[in-house]
Amino acid sequence: xxxxxxxxxxxxxxxxxxxxxxxxILAAARHLxxxxxxxxxxxxxxxxxxxxxxMAIYYHVKNKDELLLxxxxxxxSSVQAPVLPDDPRERLFITAxxxxxxxxxxxxxxxxxxxxxxxxxxxxxxxxNILDSAIRCGLTPEQAVHAYRSIWYYAAGxxxxxAASVSRRAEMDKPVxxxxxxxxxxxxxxxxxxxxxxxxxxxxxxxxxxxxxxALVTGLLVxxxxxxxxxxxxxxxP
Amino acid sequence: xxxxxxxxxxxxxxxxxxxxxxxxILAAARHLxxxxxxxxxxxxxxxxxxxxxxMAIYYHVKNKDELLLxxxxxxxSSVQAPVLPDDPRERLFITAxxxxxxxxxxxxxxxxxxxxxxxxxxxxxxxxNILDSAIRCGLTPEQAVHAYRSIWYYAAGxxxxxAASVSRRAEMDKPVxxxxxxxxxxxxxxxxxxxxxxxxxxxxxxxxxxxxxxALVTGLLVxxxxxxxxxxxxxxxP
DNA sequence: ACCTGAACACCGTTCAAGT
DNA sequence: ACCTGAACACCGTTCAAGT
Numbered sequence: 001x002x003x004x005x006x007x008x009x010x011x012x013x014x015x016x017x018x019x020x021x022x023x024x025i026l027a028a029a030r031h032l033x034x035x036x037x038x039x040x041x042x043x044x045x046x047x048x049x050x051x052x053x054x055m056a057i058y059y060h061v062k063n064k065d066e067l068l069l070x071x072x073x074x075x076x077s078s079v080q081a082p083v084l085p086d087d088p089r090e091r092l093f094i095t096a097x098x099x100x101x102x103x104x105x106x107x108x109x110x111x112x113x114x115x116x117x118x119x120x121x122x123x124x125x126x127x128x129n130i131l132d133s134a135i136r137c138g139l140t141p142e143q144a145v146h147a148y149r150s151i152w153y154y155a156a157g158x159x160x161x162x163a164a165s166v167s168r169r170a171e172m173d174k175p176v177x178x179x180x181x182x183x184x185x186x187x188x189x190x191x192x193x194x195x196x197x198x199x200x201x202x203x204x205x206x207x208x209x210x211x212x213x214x215a216l217v218t219g220l221l222v223x224x225x226x227x228x229x230x231x232x233x234x235x236x237x238p
Numbered sequence: 239x240x241x242x243x244x245x246x247x248x249x250x251x252x253x254x255x256x257x258x259x260x261x262x263i264l265a266a267a268r269h270l271x272x273x274x275x276x277x278x279x280x281x282x283x284x285x286x287x288x289x290x291x292x293m294a295i296y297y298h299v300k301n302k303d304e305l306l307l308x309x310x311x312x313x314x315s316s317v318q319a320p321v322l323p324d325d326p327r328e329r330l331f332i333t334a335x336x337x338x339x340x341x342x343x344x345x346x347x348x349x350x351x352x353x354x355x356x357x358x359x360x361x362x363x364x365x366x367n368i369l370d371s372a373i374r375c376g377l378t379p380e381q382a383v384h385a386y387r388s389i390w391y392y393a394a395g396x397x398x399x400x401a402a403s404v405s406r407r408a409e410m411d412k413p414v415x416x417x418x419x420x421x422x423x424x425x426x427x428x429x430x431x432x433x434x435x436x437x438x439x440x441x442x443x444x445x446x447x448x449x450x451x452x453a454l455v456t457g458l459l460v461x462x463x464x465x466x467x468x469x470x471x472x473x474x475x476p
Numbered sequence: 477a478c479c480t481g482a483a484c485a486c487c488g489t490t491c492a493a494g495t
Numbered sequence: 496a497c498c499t500g501a502a503c504a505c506c507g508t509t510c511a512a513g514t
Contacts, residue, residue, distance in 0.1 A: 042487065042488080053498075055498075058490090060497095128430050135430065153450065154392045154395055155395070158391040185362075189366075192366050193365060208384045212458070214461065215458040215460070216388070216392070216457050217457065220453040222457070223452065255477085282505085282507085290479080292507085297478060297479070
């Protein structure tokens, strides 16, 4: 960090007393996002919500990107770790689920994930847990990093795709396009899709995150020769 | 589709001759994206590139969202299908790779994927192929849809995360933050991460998409009782 | 039928100045 | 030290008018 901007919330010594603080800005930003949606988080609207000018915010925060990063970190540190099982395969699965669920609960995070780094400092314990579990399952450290990355791709993809489909459902003209697509299906060239036309919406609206994650974890362990630890968990359900 | 906007490129019969066409707009948009990056695709800059006013575009295209959708469809239809193997497990893997690679080649698609539907009409054969392969591997149609969705999450996540990390590398202040994170690691609480500090950048910059996909496919087939078809493919590499 | 011009309601950010 | 005001360089989109 550079400039006058304090990296921590150091007490100001001397000078004019601050009217707004970083914490106040973050709290207001979070409230704004949760009540109005992430699209309404603009420097101008945030300033209005606090009752100050847009430029006052720039004294406490470098720019909008840093604001988003701080927001992510703030959220991550407010989350409290769950009790985790000892069995490594189970712990791997549960931690990955937790990582996903925590992010999925605040869809505004999606905007940040694509723009910023995936990991806030206060969320590193999640990565640590996944790596440790994987290594205890018999993977080498390199394989564990690879496994973590695959899981992250899967989880991030699920969140992003679901967020997109939710926002699509909010508008009213998209279903039209999708229906159009499916009614014009060429049953000769696309027989499988044609046979599934009626059930597609139903099938794709189900939550299959856990089941797919289970498959991924199983495959990762099997493929890396940790077959002993790869036995199917109880969550298995098509 | 509504309004005066022609859904196909129907010839205008009578009236003033068109100065610009939908095709011309799409071609210009694609060129703009490829040369300047997707951030530069604005109605105004597009108009300038064509040599017309922003509002002229609105006669041919409903709004920016529709423009993006048309762009996606245009790209999908320009892609030609690869020769696919007969073995269903192999075909599943290859098709999924193809889907991923095609999208990964034009990172601007990322913006559209999160905003729009995942599937353009001209790309449905990919879904068809994945479903068909999965069913031939022994999955039920429902399980096949589920498998397709898991694969899609994984592929979309990989693309999005990679696109984000590329754009991060383009700027110069992000590595600082990431390095900061890793040097301040508490080796007591995060031993696995601490042990990997030096190799993290190297390990996470490797392309492990295929290996992870292989694991996912293996897991999906094993979990759904199609173990016979789940034998590891040759692509396996940590 | 196809396009233009002006305008509306926004953005993020910089810069010089005030207290 | 902390904040303000005015300004810059943008957005997407609407609306009434021109040819």
